[in-house]
Amino acid sequence: xxxxxxxxxxxxxxxxxxxxxxxxxxxxxxxxxxxxxxxxxxxxxxxxxxxxxxxxxxxxxxxxxxxxxxxxxxxxxxxxxxxxxxxxxxxxxxxxxxxxxxxxxxxxxxxxxxxxxxxxxxxxxxxxxxxxxxxxxxxxxxxxxxxxxxxxxxxxxxxxxxxxxxxxxxxxxxxxxxxxxxxxxxxxxxxxxxxxxxxxxxxxxxxxxxxxxxxxxxxxxxxxxxxxxxxxxxxxxxxxxxxxxxxxxxxxxxxxxxxxxxxxxxxxxxxx
Amino acid sequence: xxxxxxxxxxxxxxxxxxxxxxxxxxxxxxxxxxxxxxxxxxxxxxxxxxxxxxxxxxxxxxxxxxxxxxxxxxxxxxxxxxxxxxxxxxxxxxxxxxxxxxxxxxxxxxxxxxxxxxxxxxxxxxxxxxxxxxxxxxxxxxxxxxxxxxxxxxxxxxxxxxxxxxxxxxxxxxxxxxxxxxxxxxxxxxxxxxxxxxxxxxxxxxxxxxxxxxxxxxxxxxxxxxxxxxxxxxxxxxxxxxxxxxxxxxxxxxxxxxxxxxxxxxxxxxxxxxxxxxxxxxxxxxxxxxxxxxxxxxxxxxxxxxx
Numbered sequence: 001x002x003x004x005x006x007x008x009x010x011x012x013x014x015x016x017x018x019x020x021x022x023x024x025x026x027x028x029x030x031x032x033x034x035x036x037x038x039x040x041x042x043x044x045x046x047x048x049x050x051x052x053x054x055x056x057x058x059x060x061x062x063x064x065x066x067x068x069x070x071x072x073x074x075x076x077x078x079x080x081x082x083x084x085x086x087x088x089x090x091x092x093x094x095x096x097x098x099x100x101x102x103x104x105x106x107x108x109x110x111x112x113x114x115x116x117x118x119x120x121x122x123x124x125x126x127x128x129x130x131x132x133x134x135x136x137x138x139x140x141x142x143x144x145x146x147x148x149x150x151x152x153x154x155x156x157x158x159x160x161x162x163x164x165x166x167x168x169x170x171x172x173x174x175x176x177x178x179x180x181x182x183x184x185x186x187x188x189x190x191x192x193x194x195x196x197x198x199x200x201x202x203x204x205x206x207x208x209x210x211x212x213x214x215x216x217x218x219x220x221x222x223x224x225x226x227x228x229x230x231x232x233x234x235x236x237x238x239x240x241x242x243x244x245x246x247x248x249x250x251x252x253x254x255x256x257x258x259x260x261x262x263x264x265x266x267x268x269x270x271x272x
Numbered sequence: 273x274x275x276x277x278x279x280x281x282x283x284x285x286x287x288x289x290x291x292x293x294x295x296x297x298x299x300x301x302x303x304x305x306x307x308x309x310x311x312x313x314x315x316x317x318x319x320x321x322x323x324x325x326x327x328x329x330x331x332x333x334x335x336x337x338x339x340x341x342x343x344x345x346x347x348x349x350x351x352x353x354x355x356x357x358x359x360x361x362x363x364x365x366x367x368x369x370x371x372x373x374x375x376x377x378x379x380x381x382x383x384x385x386x387x388x389x390x391x392x393x394x395x396x397x398x399x400x401x402x403x404x405x406x407x408x409x410x411x412x413x414x415x416x417x418x419x420x421x422x423x424x425x426x427x428x429x430x431x432x433x434x435x436x437x438x439x440x441x442x443x444x445x446x447x448x449x450x451x452x453x454x455x456x457x458x459x460x461x462x463x464x465x466x467x468x469x470x471x472x473x474x475x476x477x478x479x480x481x482x483x484x485x486x487x488x489x490x491x492x493x494x495x496x497x498x499x500x501x502x503x504x505x506x507x508x509x510x511x512x513x514x515x516x517x518x519x520x521x522x523x524x525x526x527x528x529x530x531x532x533x534x535x536x537x538x539x540x541x542x543x544x545x546x547x548x549x550x551x552x553x554x555x556x557x558x559x560x561x562x563x564x565x566x567x568x569x570x571x572x573x574x575x576x577x578x579x
Binding site for chain 2 (some may be wrong): 106113114115117118120121122123124125126127128130131132135136145154155158159161162166199216231
């Protein structure tokens with residue numbers, strides 16, 4: 001990994017820059033949800049996750065499942081920036097016959113554990129990975145990134161109960177709580193409050209953090225102060241579209257792709 | 273047959289430490305032995321089938337050979353998308369084992385009628401679909417799934433199905449003859465309803481119509497060459513299944529005949545959705561749907577007479 005990519009601030013900025021280029025070229029959606037989780041990815045891949053870009057199938061690696069599969073551009077961007085595959089692959093995002101699909105795809109993409117895209121699947125897969133690791137490589141940790149909208153899915157709560165009951169202490173769920181789901185504000189569509197209490201009620205350790213504060217994310221991921229065997233939920237309060245003023249907190253950027261002028265303006269903001 | 277299947281699985285887990293069994297809070301008087309002998313590789317996930325299949329995918333990604341267990345619609349339909357996306361897309365080594373195929377739980381109502389599952393699973397990529405007819409075929413189906421790697425579906429009934437094979441069978445084949453005949457009327461059947469197909473073949477034979485019954489436990493992949501070989505001397509093909517007549521065995525045979533350009537007529541017998549609100553015993557519902565031995569024989573005779 002190039003040395004500067006172990007700095008989450010640098011990595012987050014590079015991810016956002018790459019995502020802008022990808023969604024612009026591909027005329028693709030979901031930039032808002034990519035930006036709300038860019039800082040989380042930057043901390044995870046900036047040194048926390050024990051993974052080997054030159055040996056993606058290393059048996060004892062940590063596993064990351066990105067359950068909000070629509071944020072694929074950010075996932076591919078971070079993987080390329082830390083060396084899983086060349087940056088040039090990003091040019092093929094959503095292109096005919098290329099591996100980087102619009103929803104997170106593991107086929108032919110080193111570093112992606114599992115393909116997602118339909119919401120509500122990832123936490124169950126994460127439970128299986130964590131249970132498998134518990135028996136075969138106890139040092140391996142499993143992280144699942146969830147969107148707020150997908151917490152509407154019943155399967156998430158099946159998995160939440162399961163992980164608490166089976167004390168999957170090596171499992172961490174990070175909720176990218178950007179407050180805007182696919183067709184409206186979370187509070188208007190299906191209110192999640194009190195969200196922390198819901199996870200606590202399922203016997204998870206819960207912390208609420210600023211999902212754009214790299215030090216806070218890193219501190220929350222550190223192992224201190226945890227209940228023995230409890231899975232961990234990090235409710236990351238984030239801003240949809242974070243980093244580009246005209247994209248922030250705007251439902252439209254769940255769908256829109258920046259045109260050439262918007263791309264230039266956005267890149268200028270990131271560089272400012 | 274469900275006990276036979278699970279016994280085979282339990283024994284195999286003795287030597288194969290990759291075998292993991294998940295159930296969705298069902299399996300009373302069936303799964304206890306596995307749970308006792310392999311407690312670290314058995315989990316009752318609760319009444320949560322979507323989660324069960326996701327967990328199965330995660331375990332399979334971790335190197336386990338996973339079996340999930342529930343009643344047909346809960347094992348397949350409730351979590352169909354998890355089977356499609358998480359298991360089949362990734363070609364993971366997960367076998368879905370369902371009990372209550374067809375009208376095994378007929379008196380419990382449509383929620384418990386396994387009438388579309390073969391169609392659902394057959395459409396999924398890489399899925400092998402087995403519908404054993406009796407305990408001997410169930411044991412062979414267990415061996416079949418244990419020997420391969422990839423997504424699988426096994427549709428079982430419950431217990432005490434009539435034994436159609438006199439002895440254990442060495443290997444699950446695409447076609448198992450249930451009688452000594454090679455009749456002009458070829459009755460293909462999948463699942464325990466194959467017993468009704470055999471009754472029908474015997475009734476027809478006694479009435480001077482040369483019919484034979486063949487159990488067809490592997491719906492997918494369908495052995496086209498072996499099927500075409502069976503067509504020699506056949507003047508009518510009949511399919512019998514405890515499933516709707518589309519999506520399952522009848523569709524598979526119809527598609528295969530059409531692709532092969534075969535001109536032999538086909539009669540597809542199975543569950544009619546218009547009867548879905550009717551409840552009752554397996555025998556009662558087979559009669560209602562015209563798939564007990566006498567009804568099958570009568571419908572074949574009617575088909576022969578219309579020509």
